[in-house]
Amino acid sequence: MVPTLSNYLLVSGVLFTIGLGGVLLRRNILVIFMGLELMLNAANLSLVAFSRFNLSVGDLPAYNAQTFVFFIITVAAAEVAVGLAIIVALFRAKQTVHVEDLDALKF
């Protein structure tokens, strides 16, 4: 039995759930950020799976989806750079990366 589209989507969904669990249940801001990256990559996996399973004209993979993945990876790289710079600035100001100690914006 070769892997089907729903196998790939299931793996991608479980990866997304792991990332979401990290964001919801961890308290280290760096690990929360890593969970975000996992969620982005899960979305990438489902896009590439759809591109391979829905062929475009000439029996080629739908390259539009792979181009989207290219854009997502670029935006994610920029996002990581800015996010880590913010975390470093936060650490300089507060000396902690624990989100329960970062409650200055809390109402």
Add this chain to the structure above:
Amino acid sequence: MQTAIFWLLSVLMLLFGGLAVFSRGPVNCAMSLVFCFVCLAGLFVTLDAFFIGIIQILVYAGAVMVLFLFIIMLLDLKNERVRRLSLSSWAGGGLVLCGFLGILGKVLAADPRLSMAKPALASPPVDDVMAVGAVLFRNFNLPFQIIAVLLLVATVGVVLLSRKEIK
């Protein structure tokens, strides 16, 4: 063969993903995440997306995770002190995750179109980079240029953010 590779890579990827999110030391998390991304690149290759697989390794496992490791070492983070999450946050988080997985399973089981096997390609996509590049420069030329501006803004923003004092 294909099936075995798919399940091996998926199980390894989910295992390392779980380790990345739920192990104590930040360095352990980052290293597990690197392995997770490498397995994900392998999954992209099983889907005949060679270009995406390679930039996944170059950009994610290479650049992004090195940045993470640099920051972890720069901040000199120790292992987290064990702090108990309150029961309500565990319950809330678990509820959201179980609900999400349940909906996912329902959707995947409901649609028979999702259980199709891989359709055969006309030819093995050896000129993968060329095909992605053609789509990128023909159909998505303007977004491509906008993304260049985004990268420039991100670079300038990071330099500004990491100054000692923001005036």
